[in-house]
Amino acid sequence: xxxxxxxxxxxxxxxxxxxxxxxxxxxxxxxxxxxxxxxxxxxxxxxxxxxxxxxxxxxxxxxxxxxxxxxxxxxxxxxxxxxxxxxxxxxxxxxxxxxxxxxxxxxxxxxxxxxxxxxxxxxxxxxxxxxxxxxxxxxxxxxxxxxxxxxxxxxxxxxxxxxxxxxxxxxxxxxxxxxxxxx
Numbered sequence: 127x128x129x130x131x132x133x134x135x136x137x138x139x140x141x142x143x144x145x146x147x148x149x150x151x152x153x154x155x156x157x158x159x160x161x162x163x164x165x166x167x168x169x170x171x172x173x174x175x176x177x178x179x180x181x182x183x184x185x186x187x188x189x190x191x192x193x194x195x196x197x198x199x200x201x202x203x204x205x206x207x208x209x210x211x212x213x214x215x216x217x218x219x220x221x222x223x224x225x226x227x228x229x230x231x232x233x234x235x236x237x238x239x240x241x242x243x244x245x246x247x248x249x250x251x252x253x254x255x256x257x258x259x260x261x262x263x264x265x266x267x268x269x270x271x272x273x274x275x276x277x278x279x280x281x282x283x284x285x286x287x288x289x290x291x292x293x294x295x296x297x298x299x300x301x302x303x304x305x306x307x308x309x
Contacts, residue, residue, distance in 0.1 A: 131189035136299060138182040145175045146215060147277065153270050169226055169233050173240065176219035183212050194287065194295045204283075211280060214273040221269060224262025228255040 149171055152164045195204045223241070226233050230244025230251045244252040253259050287295035 131185070132191070133301075134185065135189060135191055136301060138178070138185060139299060142175070142178055142182055142215065143277075145171055145178065146218075146273075149175060149218075150270060150274050150277065154274070157267060157270070165231075166234065169222065170235050172219040172222045173233065173235050176216065176223075179212065179215035179219075183216065186212065194293055207276060207279060207283075211273075211276055214269060214276060218266065218269050218273055221262045221266035225259055225266050226262075227259075228262060229253050229259030 149168060152168050155161065156164055156168065193201065193204060195201045223233060225231075227241040230253045232239065232243030233241040244254055246252050284296045284299070287293050288297070
């Protein structure tokens with residue numbers, strides 16, 4: 127039985143949103159220096175997010191979602207924001223991998239070592255490539271905040287479509303049968 131591509135698009139969208147928003151929240155919390163306890167969890171889900179977003183990118187290329195802005199003055203800007211969300215969803219995990227992997231911190235997927243750490247016998251971290259790690263850290267930090275702003279913009283636009291425009295954009299992504307009466 128062939129699955130409806132729009133159904134898979136919805137599943138990928140909401141699964142990506144859930145994972146990425148969780149990663150953004152934990153990343154902001156960790157960036158403020160509150161806890162190192164989330165790092166292994168953050169890195170593992172970052173790897174999962176990267177795989178998921180790459181699959182979502184390929185799926186979207188084959189099955190584009192029909193935009194409600196086609197033919198409007200917003201069409202190009204909406205397409206740019208959606209593309210930036212996909213690109214950010216790919217670049218954030220990659221820059222995180224550069225930071226951790228090249229920094230000697232290692233990356234594991236719930237116990238499965240993907241990139242070994244560089245700890246010496248004294249327990250000190252020895253970077254494999256300090257400049258690459260520092261660049262990854264810098265990019266990961268700033269991309270995280272930029273991506274957070276894009277996600278907030280995306281959510282605000284969805285709410286605008288639902289409550290102000292009263293169109294079916296949000297309902298289509300929720301697969302809701304609720305119909306709003308236009309004003």
